[in-house]
Amino acid sequence: MKMIYILTLVPFIGILGFLPFVNRIEPYVWGLPFNMFWMSMWVVLTSVILGIMYKLDPRNREGDQE
Structure with a gap:
């Protein structure tokens, strides 16, 4: 499990x-x-934390081809 999912x-x-x-x-x-x-x-902090997780997740990088 990735460490960012601990967030x-x-x-x-x-x-x-x-x-x-x-x-x-x-x-x-x-x-x-x-x-x-x-x-x-x-509620607000959960949205902020999920946004941070989205930015840190390597699967969401532009230009990555899988």
């Missing part, structure tokens, strides 16, 4: 692993309860 575990751990620790309403961040902000932040 898929980061959102999984961030969302499900830390959810019991951030399950609270206070403080409010940008007008959202902290739990809702946490989930919204991870």
